[in-house]
Amino acid sequence: MELVKRGAEADIYLTEWFGRPAISKVRHPKPYRNPDLDARLRRRRTLREASMLHMVKSLHIPSPLVYFVDAARHTIIMEYVRGTPVHSLPDGDIPGHCREMGRVAGLLHSAGIMHGDLTTSNFILGEGLFLIDMGLSRRTTKPEDWAVDMRLIKEILGSAHARVLEESWEALTDGYAQTMPRHAEVLRLVARIEGRGRYARVV
Ligand SMILES: Nc1ncnc2c1ncn2[C@@H]1O[C@H](COP(=O)(O)OP(=O)(O)O)[C@@H](O)[C@H]1O
Ligand SMILES: [Mg+2]
Known part of the structure; x- marks a missing residue:
């Protein structure tokens, strides 16, 4: 996987999902946060992001299609938006x-x-x-x-x-x-x- 961007909260990789270009967004641990709290926050934000990316489509707002969510690994695999x-x-x-x-x-x-x-x-x-x-x-x-x-x-x-x-x-x-x-x-x-x-x- 090719690292596209290392953000404050997440790493963004370019990858593939069944032959399609995809983005893997992985929320990495914050060393200064209590580990339990940190894991909970990353899990919550991962799930929230995935559900909201999907939800806004019903408002006719274009957003990347969510292909896969791995809450335990704090990872979302989504459509790569060319642009x-x-x-x-x-x-x-x-x-x-x-x-x-x-x-x-x-x-x-x-x-x-x-x-x-x-x-x-x-x-x-x-x-x-x-x-x-x-x-x-x-x-x-x-x-x-x-x-x-x-x-x-x-x-x-x-x-x-x-x-x-x-x-x-x-x-x-x-x-x-x-x-x-x-x-x-x-x-x-x-x-x-x-x-x-x-x-x-x-x-
Ligand atoms: N689905 C996507 N398709 C194409 N580029 C993306 C996608 N998701 C993220 N990116 C790129 O990665 C950057 C960071 O992703 P983002 O979800 O905004 O995380 P962060 O929390 O680090 O800001 C975006 O500004 C964009 O350039
Ligand atoms: Mg951003």
């Missing part, structure tokens, strides 16, 4: 995909799900815009949780894609409003979180 993470696209191409990322966020939130790590690295542009990395996702109907998702992706836009932040955020919130009835409430909370940040820095 490029939005994060790695040239800055100028980012705004053009933000409306769709916003629509996806709105679909998740209006179905009572937060992604938990909503960043431009977790959308792969292939034959469609694929959502990945759902190990931290969870069911929630608290607008404050949805605001955390929106705040995170705005922060990434402002740091990794700063030159195009303004038009990207406008497109993102536009798409979000299309699919999320409570968009205004959530975006108000985002503004409030930002206000707090500024205040904290001043003080």
